Amino acid sequence: MKKCPNCSADVEEVFELCWNCNYSFSEQKVIEIKDYTIQEGNREVxxxxxxxxxxxxxxxxxxxxxxxxxxxxLFELFVNSERFDLYMCPKCGKVEFFIPLNDSEYKKS
Structure with a gap:
């Protein structure tokens, strides 16, 4: 275990980020982590x-x-369905699928 110099929390040796205050041992500063309650279509990727x-x-x-x-x-009851957010690259046309993080009305069947 190592001690965080910012908050004195015990951190496992394999981790480079303090679980308590987000202090980065490699950068020697507190890292700001973005809020992951992402609105629809609001990912930065x-x-x-x-x-x-x-x-x-x-x-x-x-x-x-x-x-x-x-x-x-009737047969839709027995079908596996998934919902994805689709992102595309305007330059090369690559397409990426992501699981919606805030889709409260969707229930995976």
Missing amino acids: NCLRCDIPLIFSGRYDFHEGARLGAWGN
Whole structure:
């Protein structure tokens, strides 16, 4: 264990950030951590290829299976569905999917 010089908390040797005050042992200062209660389409993420900000394209529902005529809604009960936020790179066209962090009305089936 090592002691945090900022708040005197005990920190495991393998960690570089204090769990109590966010003091970075490598940078020797307190790090400001952004709030992760992200609003829809409000993530700040860069393209892994181009290193430019991705653009929020929308929130999409995906499901496995097919609708079968009039019985389609009944069969929807047995289908696995997921919801994702889609971001795209305006330069190279790369697409990234993220699980919505604040989607309270969505319940994973």
